[in-house]
Amino acid sequence: xxxxxxxxxxxxxxxxxxxxxxxxxxxQVENDAAIATVxxxxxxxxxxxxxxxxxxxxxxxxxxxxALKGQRRESLEIFTKVYWPTGPKGPNDHGLSRKHLLEGxxxxxxxxxxxxxxxxxAHRYDYETPLEETMQAFADIVRQGKAxxxxxxxxxxxxxxxxxxxxxxxxxxLVSNQPQYSxxxxxxxxxxxxxxxxxxxxxxxxxxxxxGVLTGKYKPxxxxxxxxxxxxxxxxxxxxxxxxxxxxxxxxxxLQPIAEGAGITMxxxxxxWVLHNPNIAAAIIGASRPEQLEDTxxxxxxxLDDDTYAAINDALAPAAVTDPEETYSVSPKSRLI
Numbered sequence: 001x002x003x004x005x006x007x008x009x010x011x012x013x014x015x016x017x018x019x020x021x022x023x024x025x026x027x028q029v030e031n032d033a034a035i036a037t038v039x040x041x042x043x044x045x046x047x048x049x050x051x052x053x054x055x056x057x058x059x060x061x062x063x064x065x066x067a068l069k070g071q072r073r074e075s076l077e078i079f080t081k082v083y084w085p086t087g088p089k090g091p092n093d094h095g096l097s098r099k100h101l102l103e104g105x106x107x108x109x110x111x112x113x114x115x116x117x118x119x120x121x122a123h124r125y126d127y128e129t130p131l132e133e134t135m136q137a138f139a140d141i142v143r144q145g146k147a148x149x150x151x152x153x154x155x156x157x158x159x160x161x162x163x164x165x166x167x168x169x170x171x172x173x174l175v176s177n178q179p180q181y182s183x184x185x186x187x188x189x190x191x192x193x194x195x196x197x198x199x200x201x202x203x204x205x206x207x208x209x210x211x212g213v214l215t216g217k218y219k220p221x222x223x224x225x226x227x228x229x230x231x232x233x234x235x236x237x238x239x240x241x242x243x244x245x246x247x248x249x250x251x252x253x254x255l256q257p258i259a260e261g262a263g264i265t266m267x268x269x270x271x272x273w274v275l276h277n278p279n280i281a282a283a284i285i286g287a288s289r290p291e292q293l294e295d296t297x298x299x300x301x302x303x304l305d306d307d308t309y310a311a312i313n314d315a316l317a318p319a320a321v322t323d324p325e326e327t328y329s330v331s332p333k334s335r336l337i
Contacts, residue, residue, distance in 0.1 A: 001045035002300040005281045008175030009200030014077050016275055017300050018048040020284035021060045031063055038067035040290035044297045048077040050284050052123055053108050054084035061111040080108045083123030094335045096126035101137040105146050120147035125159050125331040139170040151176030154330040157191035164199045181205035183273045183316050190324030193279045202281035211240035214270035220249040247319055254315035262308050271299035273312055
């Protein structure tokens with residue numbers, strides 16, 4: 001079964017492996033397969049599920065709701081996000097304005113077929129909306145009982161500090177940040193993680209396997225595996241391309257003997273590396289088929305010793321991105337509409 005961790009300094013516990021349906025439900029995977037995969041996640045002990053209104057232009061939330069139908073709501077932790085364009089993508093169908101936040105939560109609740117979400121997250125920072133407006137709207141959503149906790153995604157250390165201060169003034173708690181983080185993408189370690197530890201904010205990280213590269217299935221100089229994310233023209237290949245350099249793939253191959261020495265698989269090694277960081281509340285995992293989860297969930301509870309952790313870092317040192325300045329390039333400076 002999957003272990004639980006506290007989310008920030010709140011009393012909420014979530015599964016340290018959280019199921020996410022980005023790039024799969026409502027787009028790349030047929031609904032029957034998506035539902036079967038969620039049921040497998042439940043069977044394996046995952047109770048926390050992460051989605052967003054923008055995933056497949058709202059369709060992913062509906063698929064998740066169908067998959068969770070009949071489950072005891074109180075036994076689930078459901079997260080969703082708001083910011084990116086939805087619907088016809090008009091000028092107010094985007095961002096963190098009061099209008100979009102209040103309409104966004106109502107739309108998400110309807111699609112998810114629930115009265116509340118456990119965690120409502122700002123999917124990016126909105127430079128075009130005053131932070132005070134955004135945080136006041138989040139406070140109202142919490143007071144209305146439509147979200148129990150508030151989090152963000154890919155915010156910088158300074159943005160987290162400002163948002164945290166306003167949340168305290170407004171009587172609610174900012175408990176989480178959802179950044180990209182893996183043994184190949186470590187940019188949050190310099191500023192975001194220390195600031196979060198100080199403020200009582202956890203990370204719920206996406207792409208802990210670096211879009212699958214850390215599984216070792218991509219070999220330098222060899223053809224791409226058929227049906228893999230690197231061959232997906234619906235968006236997967238764009239997301240993975242930064243990791244597809246031969247230098248990176250060669251470094252990843254050095255992890256195979258390390259994993260074998262620890263008696264675990266490459267995906268388990270990569271997930272255990274992420275969970276080794278105490279500021280990580282959960283690593284988001286996804287799957288296109290139920291059987292893919294069998295191996296990855298076994299990463300829960302694996303504790304890497306210091307020598308193994310250091311060996312992973314040494315192997316990937318030539319390829320790992322660690323510059324904290326990368327955190328400033330993620331949120332668009334305008335809404336791009």
